[in-house]
Amino acid sequence: MLCKIIPEKCIACGLCQIKAPELFDYHDNGLVKFKDSNTLEEHFSEPIADTLLEAYQKCPTRAIELKK
Numbered sequence: 389m390l391c392k393i394i395p396e397k398c399i400a401c402g403l404c405q406i407k408a409p410e411l412f413d414y415h416d417n418g419l420v421k422f423k424d425s426n427t428l429e430e431h432f433s434e435p436i437a438d439t440l441l442e443a444y445q446k447c448p449t450r451a452i453e454l455k456k
């Protein structure tokens with residue numbers, strides 16, 4: 389599953405990291421980043437798909453996008 393983050397849409401609410409702390413983290417200004425990289429797109433495999441989906445659904449601004 390391809391996950392894309394759009395920092396310009398992020399309001400630093402923190403929900404994605406609460407739902408998926410193993411996947412998401414924040415820059416010093418509070419905007420979303422992937423935990424282990426500074427890229428804006430990451431491919432994730434099935435075992436974490438449910439966690440990722442939950443974070444995606446909780447994001448209030450659609451700053452997280454998913455594609456199969």
Ligand code: SF4
Nearest residue numbers: 398399401402404447
């Ligand atoms: S849930 Fe969305 S708006 Fe909130 S910190 Fe994560 S990416 Fe940003």
